Amino acid sequence: MKEEKKTFCRVCEPACGMVAVVEDGALTALKPDKDHPITKGFVCHKGIYGLDIHNDPDRLKVPLKRRADGTYEESSWDIVIPEIAEKLKNILERHGRSAIGGYRGNPMAFNTLFGPSYGALMGQLGAQKQFSSGTQDCSNKFAASGAVFGTQTLHPVPDIAHTDFLILLGENPAVSHMSFLSIADPVGELRAAEERGAKIVYINPRSIETERFAGEVVHIRPDTDVYFLAALINEFDRLGKIDRDHLTAHGRNWQALLDFEKEYSAERVEGITGISAATLTDLAQQFADAPAAAIHMSTGVNMGRQGTLAYWLVHMVSLVTGNLGRKGGNFYSAGFYTRASKAGTVRSSPEDIIEGPYGTMRAKNSPLVGLPANLMPNYIMDKREPIRAMFITGGNPVLSVGGEAQMREALASLELLVCVDIYRNASAEHAHYVLPVAGAFERPDINITGLGLQYRPSIQYSEAVVEPGFERKPEWWIFSKIAQAMGFKSMFDEDDGQKALDPEQELWARTDAMLRSRDLSMDALREQGTLVLDPTPPEDTYDHVQTEDGLIDCFPEAFASSLDRMEKIFTELNQEPGDQLKLITKRDVHMMNSWYANVEKMKRKERANNYLFMHPEDGARRQLKEGQQVRLKSKDGEVEIELKLSDDLMPGVVAVTHGWGHKHSGGMAFAQSTPGVNINALLPSGPDSFEPLSNQAHMTGIPVEVSRAG
Numbered sequence: 001m002k003e004e005k006k007t008f009c010r011v012c013e014p015a016c017g018m019v020a021v022v023e024d025g026a027l028t029a030l031k032p033d034k035d036h037p038i039t040k041g042f043v044c045h046k047g048i049y050g051l052d053i054h055n056d057p058d059r060l061k062v063p064l065k066r067r068a069d070g071t072y073e074e075s076s077w078d079i080v081i082p083e084i085a086e087k088l089k090n091i092l093e094r095h096g097r098s099a100i101g102g103y104r105g106n107p108m109a110f111n112t113l114f115g116p117s118y119g120a121l122m123g124q125l126g127a128q129k130q131f132s133s134g135t136q137d138c139s140n141k142f143a144a145s146g147a148v149f150g151t152q153t154l155h156p157v158p159d160i161a162h163t164d165f166l167i168l169l170g171e172n173p174a175v176s177h178m179s180f181l182s183i184a185d186p187v188g189e190l191r192a193a194e195e196r197g198a199k200i201v202y203i204n205p206r207s208i209e210t211e212r213f214a215g216e217v218v219h220i221r222p223d224t225d226v227y228f229l230a231a232l233i234n235e236f237d238r239l240g241k242i243d244r245d246h247l248t249a250h251g252r253n254w255q256a257l258l259d260f261e262k263e264y265s266a267e268r269v270e271g272i273t274g275i276s277a278a279t280l281t282d283l284a285q286q287f288a289d290a291p292a293a294a295i296h297m298s299t300g301v302n303m304g305r306q307g308t309l310a311y312w313l314v315h316m317v318s319l320v321t322g323n324l325g326r327k328g329g330n331f332y333s334a335g336f337y338t339r340a341s342k343a344g345t346v347r348s349s350p351e352d353i354i355e356g357p358y359g360t361m362r363a364k365n366s367p368l369v370g371l372p373a374n375l376m377p378n379y380i381m382d383k384r385e386p387i388r389a390m391f392i393t394g395g396n397p398v399l400s401v402g403g404e405a406q407m408r409e410a411l412a413s414l415e416l417l418v419c420v421d422i423y424r425n426a427s428a429e430h431a432h433y434v435l436p437v438a439g440a441f442e443r444p445d446i447n448i449t450g451l452g453l454q455y456r457p458s459i460q461y462s463e464a465v466v467e468p469g470f471e472r473k474p475e476w477w478i479f480s481k482i483a484q485a486m487g488f489k490s491m492f493d494e495d496d497g498q499k500a501l502d503p504e505q506e507l508w509a510r511t512d513a514m515l516r517s518r519d520l521s522m523d524a525l526r527e528q529g530t531l532v533l534d535p536t537p538p539e540d541t542y543d544h545v546q547t548e549d550g551l552i553d554c555f556p557e558a559f560a561s562s563l564d565r566m567e568k569i570f571t572e573l574n575q576e577p578g579d580q581l582k583l584i585t586k587r588d589v590h591m592m593n594s595w596y597a598n599v600e601k602m603k604r605k606e607r608a609n610n611y612l613f614m615h616p617e618d619g620a621r622r623q624l625k626e627g628q629q630v631r632l633k634s635k636d637g638e639v640e641i642e643l644k645l646s647d648d649l650m651p652g653v654v655a656v657t658h659g660w661g662h663k664h665s666g667g668m669a670f671a672q673s674t675p676g677v678n679i680n681a682l683l684p685s686g687p688d689s690f691e692p693l694s695n696q697a698h699m700t701g702i703p704v705e706v707s708r709a710g
């Protein structure tokens with residue numbers, strides 16, 4: 001029997017609508033859903049090739065258990081669940097709860113039912129040492145919004161359809177869409193805006209692919225955006241464009257902001273940013289004079305050393321010019337849960353920044369930030385209080401966190417490592433148990449990731465389009481079974497100990513309660529599949545601010561020590577040699593972190609490798625040629641990699657795509673045969689390798705040297 005089922009992609013924020021073709025219970029095709037009311041048939045090849053991941057013969061089929069010689073044997077849930085529970089109990093008895101930790105990867109952000117069950121088990125275990133991929137790409141945004149708006153879940157999105165002037169920092173929508181802005185076809189939206197007369201400017205160290213469709217790039221030196229943004233506000237002030245009445249109505253501490261920006265004139269920062277004072281003044285004038293102007297920043301800035309301060313200043317650029325909460329400016333999009341901004345309430349204070357065991361860091365007062373993943377090896381191998389048991393769910397920290405060698409050594413030292421995944425990936429090569437999970441199309445879900453970030457709000461429910469194959473189980477089942485085996489209360493137990501609940505119904509009850517804030521329900525959602533929601537009026541943005549007095553904090557006290565750090569880094573940058581090369585990450589339209597590493601169609605011909613990209617002038621200066629193997633060296637490591645010359649890059653900037661380096665990934669045959677180079681091995685790890693305000697890792701703008709290999 002052949003049938004078609006509506007579903008959606010679980011790879012990135014827009015959750016594009018798709019139609020799954022199911023034949024005799026097997027998923028045989030994924031197609032764009034042309035009738036989807038929001039995404040309207042837009043799907044990229046990552047979405048379509050989700051089929052190849054679903055059907056990948058290397059996907060885990062049954063639980064695996066490591067033998068003494070390091071190889072794996074196929075096992076069963078009846079064996080592995082009690083064994084894991086027993087080992088956990090033993091470690092808890094001997095070492096207490098501080099000996100247990102967890103790491104969750106980026107796919108878990110696209111899996112609604114994961115969070116409650118994982119959180120429940122970790123809570124029962126008392127496992128407070130929690131790490132996530134969030135400190136590799138976005139924890140700065142939660143920290144900044146928490147400090148400025150009093151809620152970590154308020155992220156005003158740009159109103160592209162109505163704006164007259166748009167600045168986008170550190171993003172390349174044609175390649176990697178936009179983060180913290182869920183929008184299906186950003187290039188189409190940007191092109192339409194430009195055709196209507198809007199001006200679009202990308203601030204980026206390279207001439208990005210999106211420029212071919214709309215807008216223009218102004219080159220900036222890597223990891224200097226914070227100085228550009230401070231100078232932009234300084235220029236608004238100098239030009240008399242700051243609306244002080246508006247600031248008084250909606251903000252507090254704004255005079256301190258204006259005192260701060262005085263340190264960063266366009267002339268002072270031009271040598272650091274590479275953007276001339278004249279260009280910056282012109283941008284400031286156009287932004288301030290536009291009837292409506294919007295701004296947005298993405299991962300390219302997040303991954304620097306000062307992403308929290310940069311995001312604070314993004315909010316301030318919008319606020320001081322009166323564009324926050326204005327049609328065509330930036331606005332909060334509430335989505336299906338009107339209390340989402342309240343639910344994210346975190347009122348940051350200086351006490352949140354602590355002296356941890358490995359230097360200054362943000363205290364783990366927020367599940368959205370967590371401990372720095374860059375400190376995971378330190379916490380695991382801590383002399384006084386080591387982590388001895390660890391869960392890694394949907395993540396691959398060996399390749400995605402800075403410092404591969406330290407991470408491998410740390411994982412290998414654990415008494416118990418349980419990896420819960422669809423693949424036996426590079427990190428799982430160190431696991432004692434590798435547990436097979438149901439994939440995106442084998443579980444029911446809603447498009448939870450876009451909540452509060454959707455350009456056009458909607459909610460979609462997808463049933464499991466096929467039953468989980470082989471012995472695969474959803475994460476909630478696995479964590480609840482472990483909880484049950486340990487004698488904790490679990491989804492499978494009623495008070496009398498009998499299996500009586502429908503766990504999935506229980507899990508969806510939370511979503512049902514959220515939907516009721518908009519007079520909706522899970523029943524209505526299941527019946528209709530997709531519900532299109534009324535957009536939030538832009539002026540309501542201010543109603544979602546959750547500070548005690550309801551005013552936006554323009555100069556959070558919690559940032560004080562980091563402002564000194566900002567000036568210290570400015571001095572360091574000023575003293576760097578003029579020909580210092582800086583390494584950035586180059587996103588690739590055929591790769592999503594390491595997700596597609598085992599998909600042959602994504603790695604055809606030239607794409608079967610990753611490369612170092614360098615400006616031809618930098619190549620000539622070093623007598624390096626296209627196609628040559630070169631040695632790329634940072635203070636933390638070195639690799640050999642093939643060189644490609646590209647004048648897309650600013651001189652002085654080199655770029656590599658991350659998510660590669662699979663030569664030891666024995667569980668992923670195609671990835672292992674096309675390994676590429678793990679560029680994260682060159683990144684700093686350990687103390688001082690992250691931003692103290694947010695625990696965000698320093699992953700871009702890394703000083704490097706390049707020379708001929710051999």
Ligand code: SF4
Binds near residue numbers: 015048
């Ligand atoms: S844009 Fe993102 S959500 Fe849409 S199909 Fe591509 S990967 Fe999936």
